[in-house]
Amino acid sequence: MPPRRRSTPVAESLTPDDLTKLATALADGRRATVYLREAVPSLGLEEGSSAKVVSIAGTTVTVSPRGVDDELPYEADELRITKDAPPKPEPAKKAPQRKAAPRKAAPAAATPAPKPAPTPSAPTPSSSGPDATPRPAVKRAPKKATPKKATQSVTVTVYGTTDNDWFVSMTRGAKKPPRSRPVTPEAVDAAVRELGDATTRDAVTSVLSAAHEEAQRRVEELSRELAAAKQALAALEKA
Template identity: 50%
Template sequence: MSAPARRRAPRPGEALSAEDLATLEAGLAAGRRVTVYLREATPSLGLEAGASARVISVDGTTVTVSPKGIDDQLPYEADELRLSKDAPQPARKATKVAPRTAAARPTTRPAVVPPVEAPRSETPVPEKSAPEKSVATPVLAPETSVKPTARPARRTKAQPAPVSVTVTSGPDDQWTVTVSHGAKKLAKPSDVTADRVLRAIRELGDDVASAAVEDKIEAARAAAVERVEALSRELDEARRALDRLKNE
């Protein structure tokens, strides 16, 4: 069995830094659309390297995105994303040249001693100069590069988005229920009656929520009673006016 492929570690400026993550969080907080790009392809999802993805949320170094063409939200690590579509060009390394040490030269010349006059029967012997010493040039060892340790393959299974159920009260004792999957609403708000809302809230066992719903329903009930009384008075007046017209 062959070993899993090793992913190349990002170069400086190629992956999201801590400053980049802070910029993304600020953009989301301001309500702007924030976009990042994939460093490497994901063949199982049909995503190529450099594919754009809209940022949904940032949690530490984990960035949840919605890639273009994928109707889902996927978590990625910061070193798997970058801000630009194209990868930055690697900087050229300067070639180091080993310095050469010139051979040492003698700083002084051998002294020349004038010949001493001697009897003609003897021949003067010339002095020999000291031989020059050579200095070896040092050889520098070549630089060795250390390969980065391969990280384990990223899980392609996406985490499910959170589901939220919102109950909203409107005018005239109208109540609606909205269901959302992440940032996407699954359907239009549906109307529900006040008694069903009160039963559902009481089943949850939340005293604060139950009290808020009961106050809202009680206020709507009081307004309805006042409305009925006002209509009853108007009806009585209309009947008396009709009786007067019949007697005339």
């Protein structure tokens, strides 16, 4: 019989290979699903809740959890590719301890001869008297200052739609915002230009340009409809 293949162990969070597979699924128009590693009580989400992947930017995965009418950004280490967490490896069994062999009793030592009683001498003066030398005070080492906890990381995500609607959301540590806040296209364009990242600026500019062309086309179409309506009204007035 051919040897059985060993199954690949499932990671606790999304791996670079998982991110590549999810991005490929989005590019092919297929549904990509991930699962939350931790519960979000404020949104009514339990651990292992499924979420549809909307977009992937680096290690940030924007998802739409099931039952939540919003899109939330997550880091790869906050999600996993399976609903249930992988089983934890069993602790290694300790080797049985060997019993030590009983030790042989040492032979009894010879009893020494009694020493003669010492000759009484003059009493030693007490250290508490007036001539006692004072002991130096013991200096205690200063306590080390407890380092302050590092500030929690902050993730800011800006995303736009094909209708030129832009939103911003902020994540502080493991907390999730209840909803994203809308922002103007002008504010997004100014913020991206200040960042100085050419790739991000080109991506945002392409979306803004497409929205501008669509708005210009709509204005021209409405202008033609308005002109036709004015001609129809003038003809009715002459009748």
